[in-house]
Amino acid sequence: MFNSIKLKSALLSVVLLVLLLGVWEGIYQAPQDSKPLTEYELLMGGATQEARVPPPSEIIKLGYEELSDPFYDAGPNDKGIGIQLGYSIYRVTVGFLLAALIAIPVGFLVGMSPLMYGALNPFIQVMRPISPLAWMPLALFIIKDSEISAIFVIFICSIWPMLLNTAFGVANVRKDWVNVARTHELSHIKTALLVILPAAAPTILTGMRISIGIAWLVIVAAEMLVGGTGIGYYVWNEWNNLNLASVIFSIFMIGVVGMFLDMTLAYAARWVEYQE
Amino acid sequence: MNTHFLQVQGLKKSYPGPGKSPETVIFEDANFNIEKGEFICVIGHSGCGKSTILNILAGLDEASDGVVIMNEKEVSGPSLDRGVVFQNYSLLPWRTALQNVTFAVQARWPEWSKERILEHSHRYLDLVGLKGAHDRKPSQLSGGMRQRVSIARAFATQPQLLLMDEPFGALDALTRGVIQEELIKIWTESKQTVFMITHDVDEAILLSDRILLMSNGPKARIAESVKVSIPRPRKRTDIIHHDNYYTIRNHLVDFLVNRSKLVSEDESAKQPYPKEITFPE
Ligand SMILES: Nc1ncnc2c1ncn2[C@@H]1O[C@H](COP(=O)(O)OP(=O)(O)OP(=O)(O)O)[C@@H](O)[C@H]1O
Ligand SMILES: [Mg+2]
Numbered sequence: 001m002f003n004s005i006k007l008k009s010a011l012l013s014v015v016l017l018v019l020l021l022g023v024w025e026g027i028y029q030a031p032q033d034s035k036p037l038t039e040y041e042l043l044m045g046g047a048t049q050e051a052r053v054p055p056p057s058e059i060i061k062l063g064y065e066e067l068s069d070p071f072y073d074a075g076p077n078d079k080g081i082g083i084q085l086g087y088s089i090y091r092v093t094v095g096f097l098l099a100a101l102i103a104i105p106v107g108f109l110v111g112m113s114p115l116m117y118g119a120l121n122p123f124i125q126v127m128r129p130i131s132p133l134a135w136m137p138l139a140l141f142i143i144k145d146s147e148i149s150a151i152f153v154i155f156i157c158s159i160w161p162m163l164l165n166t167a168f169g170v171a172n173v174r175k176d177w178v179n180v181a182r183t184h185e186l187s188h189i190k191t192a193l194l195v196i197l198p199a200a201a202p203t204i205l206t207g208m209r210i211s212i213g214i215a216w217l218v219i220v221a222a223e224m225l226v227g228g229t230g231i232g233y234y235v236w237n238e239w240n241n242l243n244l245a246s247v248i249f250s251i252f253m254i255g256v257v258g259m260f261l262d263m264t265l266a267y268a269a270r271w272v273e274y275q276e
Numbered sequence: 277m278n279t280h281f282l283q284v285q286g287l288k289k290s291y292p293g294p295g296k297s298p299e300t301v302i303f304e305d306a307n308f309n310i311e312k313g314e315f316i317c318v319i320g321h322s323g324c325g326k327s328t329i330l331n332i333l334a335g336l337d338e339a340s341d342g343v344v345i346m347n348e349k350e351v352s353g354p355s356l357d358r359g360v361v362f363q364n365y366s367l368l369p370w371r372t373a374l375q376n377v378t379f380a381v382q383a384r385w386p387e388w389s390k391e392r393i394l395e396h397s398h399r400y401l402d403l404v405g406l407k408g409a410h411d412r413k414p415s416q417l418s419g420g421m422r423q424r425v426s427i428a429r430a431f432a433t434q435p436q437l438l439l440m441d442e443p444f445g446a447l448d449a450l451t452r453g454v455i456q457e458e459l460i461k462i463w464t465e466s467k468q469t470v471f472m473i474t475h476d477v478d479e480a481i482l483l484s485d486r487i488l489l490m491s492n493g494p495k496a497r498i499a500e501s502v503k504v505s506i507p508r509p510r511k512r513t514d515i516i517h518h519d520n521y522y523t524i525r526n527h528l529v530d531f532l533v534n535r536s537k538l539v540s541e542d543e544s545a546k547q548p549y550p551k552e553i554t555f556p557e
Contacts, residue, residue, distance in 0.1 A: 176362055176364060179336055179354075179362070179366065180366050180368065182335075183335075183336070183359070184383035184384070184433075185354065185355060194379070195368065198368070201370075272370075274370035274413070275369060275415035276369050276415065
């Protein structure tokens with residue numbers, strides 16, 4: 001009874017999906033039969049037909065093949081989609097964790113001290129709107145390693161939401177709770193750990209969630225730039241091979257992995273949430 | 277020489293006015309003493325500065341002038357010797373009722389073992405009638421239950437002075453009555469010194485030894501100190517039959533309705549406040 005809405009939504013989702021794929025498949029089939037080849041197409045020897053967006057059936061077939069052996073490795077330009085996604089997830093994780101390691105303590109400092117807030121705020125405000133990819137040339141020049149440069153770009157793009165959310169959460173901890181800590185003569189460290197951290201944790205987690213979302217958006221673009229490995233590189237490479245089914249399947253997988261990354265943090269957020 | 281447990285001398289609080297206008301004086305010339313084991317209630321109109329005085333006593337706020345001396349030592353900053361029950365309970369919502377109390381007990385006696393801390397905390401939660409609700413989060417407790425946790429937390433640390441800011445303000449009359457009686461019970465056992473703010477005249481008469489009356493702000497004063505000459509133990513149902521009950525009650529109400537405005541306006545009457553008022557038993 002209580003999940004009848006849920007059930008109905010799920011059913012509707014499936015209907016919409018089938019409808020969408022059906023129309024797509026239909027559009028793909030339709031012109032082939034009806035229209036005669038134009039002069040241009042005749043000249044091209046029917047090549048344009050190969051460049052058409054492939055139908056869902058083809059993509060699903062490819063997806064099945066890819067997913068049944070996701071981790072094969074046959075040289076630098078022929079790796080399974082699992083390996084490519086793995087590289088991207090690895091870079092995002094390392095960059096994100098490094099950013100958290102710095103953003104959360106600094107955010108704490110900024111949130112707790114109006115002096116530090118005033119001092120650091122101009123830097124933050126200027127650095128934050130810079131597209132993370134704009135750092136890439138500089139990173140490549142200084143670091144001279146495309147792998148670490150990609151991680152650096154992830155680091156730089158994930159740091160701001162976490163830093164700002166931490167600072168905001170810490171600065172807005174209810175005064176009453178801080179007063180509870182004060183009347184119990186807690187040291188600064190204990191106040192930070194026992195009162196401010198748990199009070200600000202939901203806001204901090206929200207920042208982390210935003211960060212990982214942005215990091216996953218950015219890694220695709222960054223890997224397209226630096227090449228070598230990763231899902232971004234893979235998409236670009238398949239596009240160069242005109243393998244559109246593979247491109248579409250990768251796009252779908254990027255969405256799925258992004259969703260899982262977000263769900264992981266949403267799950268973590270449930271642990272620190274509290275009701276006032 | 278200093279025989280009083282707590283002395284408040286010439287206390288004043290003012291805030292800078294907007295721009296170059298003169299400062300706003302919330303209250304000034306507040307003088308009063310509290311003896312060990314006394315239960316003091318403060319009554320006054322909203323905004324006269326009661327919470328401000330309490331926060332200064334707690335060490336959470338700073339006075340603009342004057343001193344607070346407890347145990348012959350000047351109060352500067354918060355201390356575990358002065359427990360506070362805040363108006364809005366101020367429980368930490370991510371901790372259970374029990375964890376809110378152990379938090380305080382552990383801060384008070386860091387050298388205690390885990391078992392001892394738990395045993396002590398359980399005892400105080402039981403004392404305020406919260407058996408069976410120890411492991412619930414504040415959001416799962418009613419307003420009255422939250423206030424009990426807050427009271428248990430304050431009493432559990434056995435402070436020398438207990439400060440309570442309208443602890444029952446948000447409760448319905450029935451719950452209020454029950455918790456008042458629990459408070460009397462704990463207070464009788466612990467012999468704690470209590471300084472409590474209330475809006476409720478009957479509550480003040482039931483609970484306190486002495487009632488401090490504050491005149492209206494700005495420039496409020498502690499105008500009178502009324503002794504509640506009704507013998508203990510007191511019961512809510514019985515004290516209304518005592519001869520002094522209505523005498524005191526009328527005096528308090530008359531002050532609040534008629535005289536509280538006048539005191540602050542009457543500059544010429546700069547007598548050493550507060551006026552001591554006692555009705556013979
Ligand atoms: N930061 C501030 N700047 C200026 N005035 C302030 C400031 N904080 C408080 N006040 C004033 O101080 C006065 C006393 O406030 P306080 O909270 O002590 O009142 P109260 O007697 O506890 O009132 P209530 O019974 O409503 O709780 C109020 O009139 C308030 O406007
Ligand atoms: Mg108040």
